Amino acid sequence: MDAMQKRSSTIQDVARRAGVGVGTVSRVLNDHPNVTQATREQVLRVIADLGYRPKSAAVTLRTRQTREIGLITDEIATTPFAFDLIRGAQDEAWAHQSILVLINTSGNLDLLNAALDQMYDRQVRGVLYAAMFHQPVNLPERFRELPAVLVDCYSEDRSLPSVVPNEIQGGQDAVATLLQHGHRRIGFINYTTDQPAVVGRLEGYRRALAAAGVAYDPTLVRQADIAPEAVYRTTIQLMQQPDRPTALFCFNDRTAMWAYDALRDLALRVPEEVAVIGFDNQELLAANLRPPLTTMQLPHYEMGRWAVHHLIAGNPQPSPTAPQVQLDCPLVWRASV
Amino acid sequence: MDAMQKRSSTIQDVARRAGVGVGTVSRVLNDHPNVTQATREQVLRVIADLGYRPKSAAVTLRTRQTREIGLITDEIATTPFAFDLIRGAQDEAWAHQSILVLINTSGNLDLLNAALDQMYDRQVRGVLYAAMFHQPVNLPERFRELPAVLVDCYSEDRSLPSVVPNEIQGGQDAVATLLQHGHRRIGFINYTTDQPAVVGRLEGYRRALAAAGVAYDPTLVRQADIAPEAVYRTTIQLMQQPDRPTALFCFNDRTAMWAYDALRDLALRVPEEVAVIGFDNQELLAANLRPPLTTMQLPHYEMGRWAVHHLIAGNPQPSPTAPQVQLDCPLVWRASV
DNA sequence: TTGTATATTGGAATCGATTCCAAATAAAGT
DNA sequence: ACTTTATTTGGAATCGATTCCAATATACAA
Known part of the structure; x- marks a missing residue:
């Protein structure tokens, strides 16, 4: 004391x-x-x-610049990805003797504006804005008053720099992996919306098939809500059709988890009788399923790093040509393929 | 621009x-x-x-105090709890016009010291130290140079204020819930270490039984590593013994997930033939299992709030009588009981 | 040795707020 | 009307760093 x-x-x-x-x-x-x-x-x-x-206050006052980076998250709370992103951002910030200042806005616009005020008052070097999943966002004009980088989202007009997962590559590599293991009839349980992940992964699916010279069969591609029963039923239907698929590409790890349930009830063994590949690599799920799930990893850590790096080294200014970066989703090998 | x-x-x-x-x-x-x-x-x-x-730098320089609170996390990264804790801390900080400054130390002592330096330089109002699960921790002496509150952990000598989950209450309420639903033979799949969660939840189990006048039967209490096969086998054994339990209290949600697998293979329906209750309320698992898992929620949000509140209002000083608070784990009703 | 170019040094001015004190105004009391 | 007392105000001093300029010391050349 x-x-x-x-x-x-x-x-x-x-x-x-x-x-x-x-x-x-x-x-x-x-x-x-x-x-x-x-x-x-x-x-x-x-x-x-x-x-x-x-004392950093004195330094900041005199030099007019801090060693802080703001991280504004929109309800990212609920997704366990959050922390990888934060870690990536922090590690990169740390490498530049900087530190993260965090605000979660819970999707509240007033809070977002208040957050920007804070960032402004603190004279942060810049801010990251991270969404909870890959999506277009509509941000207040004030975002242009500070250097900003969008993470896992992008502005409709593309005027702010952004970094997102490469959904197409992810989908393509996932399916290519199944193809390499000899599978020719590959079911795809996709999600129902038109968010980038949905259309991107589907595009990847098609490209992988095309590259391998396998015809696209629409009966193998289903859409289901991300809800236990919906996926369960969809899987059952998919697997009961004549000439059933020998492999399943699931929109995400949760989807895969429910597909597992259906497969088990159909007495189909994974991976012996059906190979399964997921997406997201939510450790908690993927690593703990039986058998552990092979899946594509969302590059949250790398997106965090890239964003901070760009903020510090790239001197981002809002402009029509702001970089829109896509980072690859690597394959994580487990036991379901 | x-x-x-x-x-x-x-x-x-x-x-x-x-x-x-x-x-x-x-x-x-x-x-x-x-x-x-x-x-x-x-x-x-x-x-x-x-x-x-x-400008906050000028204000800080003159008044010698910031409106920032440091949050140092130890590898909390890997657990999805993290964000609830952060959100709780942020919400409370925000109510005091303060903001969170985040550092993850990845369990690295040098980083921890560097983090403390940063906090010191920035003249934060105080720091929270959060562990990734309820445990005793041994922190550098320098922690006493700043107001500090420990979250989900406590110092061996109890000289720093801390806030942790009430494991005993959690275990007791979980089991009491099962008892209320008429179950008398309640299996408990515990974890093998001697961390507070393990001993606390067991104590809660015993107290609930005692309160209901049910004799403690050691054959119903098992220990298993938190690993798919270990839990699977343990569950099978537990359920195959004569006079099998009609309900299962699982150390955590992951454990419950694997128990589900075993029960399904034994053709025992949840909740009709066996009720299951978990612990932790990891949304991603508990809400998505089939059937959704009833479980005890760890009070991460509340711990975050309490910690910040105490930091700001409690003027914490290291002392032998630092408050050691336990927060209750509420029951989250789903469909497995 | 002396003059010139170069390398060190001290310290005043500055960043942008708060705070305190003395001065100016207004209100109250006789 | 004239103190006395209470409110409002302006502005200098201050917080603790960096930066610039002038002053001093040192090296180098002739």
């Missing part, structure tokens, strides 16, 4: 104790040239003695 | 345009008394015109 109240030392204290001017101390602090080795060491010694650390 | 470079206005600008002194502006900004209604309105008008906002 003593430690807690003790007024911490300032650059003045250091200068006085070291018998030099504040300018000199500042110079050693910031690795400027034109300081003799002797004085540098002397100053460093005093700094260590005093346990002196520059 | 114009907006992006424009030097934002200062309190001086406001004072000049409003024809008052900076002191007056500061007074209206901070709701101090002794400002006539007329000048107050005049100043407010200019502030709105200019879109003026005080």
